[in-house]
Amino acid sequence: MKVLFGVDIGGTQIKIGCFSEKGILLDKWAVDTDLSEGGRRIIPAVAAEIRSYASGHQISLKEVAGVGMGIPGPVDGDGYVKVCVNLHWREFNPVTELQKEIPGICAAAENDANLAALGEYYCGAGKGTSSMMLVTLGTGVGGGIIIGGNIISGAHGIAGEIGHITTHIEEYEKCNCGNIGCVDQFASATGMVRIMKKLLGSGEFESPLLAKNDFSAKDISECAEDGDPAAKKCLEICMGALGEGLSAFAHAFDPELYVIGGGVSKAGRIIIDAIEKEYEKHFFLIEKGAKITLAVLGNDAGIIGGSILAAKQAGLA
């Protein structure tokens, strides 16, 4: 039996999935990421997990058809990573490193948002579409674009960077990138909390969150669902910023579908409604635009995308 491994390497955890040749998820598990020695222990740990799983399941290493790895940063075509802050890597190639650990193994690496997009495209919300963009709403805002089954990473590895296009919203604070008014300043979890604090600080709103010293984007979404006016206004502003950005992107490469994922998207339909409202306002021919929907694969998108990348690399897909 041939198997594929999808590996989603994050700064906290490494998620691993073992898939059949036909893409059926057989097992999944996670281990903590060991960031010591400049992240040099990460790939040996991935190799050890693969070896150990294989030997425990009577799978020879020759039966491992491929390994696809997701990296939280830009990755070149051949797997080379110039800098990956979260993993402490500099000028590092996880593909060749894995091949040192397991000689002859077929492996590939990609940016983790692109990999999650590949997962949603083939096995999730994007199934059956010709082109799609996955937007991940987490601590930051990320994105991955798939056209005709291929990842579009761009000439400089920054395609899908919706977090840093400038919106219309009046803003005085600077984004981490140095610009002002970026989508990331609103639609990220951090951005939502920032805007909610501003709204509450204005004294114009009553809200259960006023009593809390600290709250999360999840708290805001929950309050909005309960009808809290400040939280509803916050979602309107923050998801509106994303809607404006998605409209600009629709004019750029015109995807069939936008898929909204990541922690913040768990709030569901209320998020989509707020995005769509502003998206439609800025779209010049609304009847032709991309549909917007929620992601369905959750945390598994990365390992599923990894297994697809592995299958492609092995010539199986």
Place this chain on the structure above:
Amino acid sequence: MKVLFGVDIGGTQIKIGCFSEKGILLDKWAVDTDLSEGGRRIIPAVAAEIRSYASGHQISLKEVAGVGMGIPGPVDGDGYVKVCVNLHWREFNPVTELQKEIPGICAAAENDANLAALGEYYCGAGKGTSSMMLVTLGTGVGGGIIIGGNIISGAHGIAGEIGHITTHIEEYEKCNCGNIGCVDQFASATGMVRIMKKLLGSGEFESPLLAKNDFSAKDISECAEDGDPAAKKCLEICMGALGEGLSAFAHAFDPELYVIGGGVSKAGRIIIDAIEKEYEKHFFLIEKGAKITLAVLGNDAGIIGGSILAAKQAGLA
């Protein structure tokens, strides 16, 4: 000897080029577009030109390896045109129509801006790049995107529609599309004249154009080159709007290069400088962004792109 024809069908003229199998332009000419009978005479005219050129040059129709046609509107993958206002076409397929005129001929059709982009990518300013967008500055603002040699037309045929993304510029007049503040309202020839009239109307500027009842985008560019403050300000605003749009597009699909073509681009470096200034302001990691340069093929971009499309269709490229 095998030959290819590139045909650029416009509302006023049909431009035709005959190319060797290797892409060398052997001859080019133009005929007026006959729009009578709902545009039904256009394709027979193209066929007649091909037949007449071939017979005049001892080329048998079997030696015509392919014909690539550019259409001023959206074209589906198989050449189908739902509506083309400029050619008076509705639910019309120029490919099958040409094949009725010349049975067995290998033919393909594409949007004319995409075709010009293909020309610049393979034979012009984009030669040697991995991805590129051509922006055509004419009566309106158009665009064509090429990634890895393939035209990106999008799921609804509107990829590259940079003319209708919303800029930051304060604006009260409506764009033709119904929105307010579109790139097209500034960076098109029409937009430039509109803005220049506003600037002159403010009474703040002296300008040689004040004495003219009517002037063109070309007049504005010429005055700007002569140092006229109003014309310089006009270019700054209008090309700045385009720069802002190009920045959003760079975050979307991250091309290696932007190529600026069309009538307005003839002003040269002064246009590029104004675009770059605003592009850099809105780009979050400027050292990684696309380069911006002028188109080089001029009016031949369409027929050259047509010959490449024909070669691709014939399996020669």
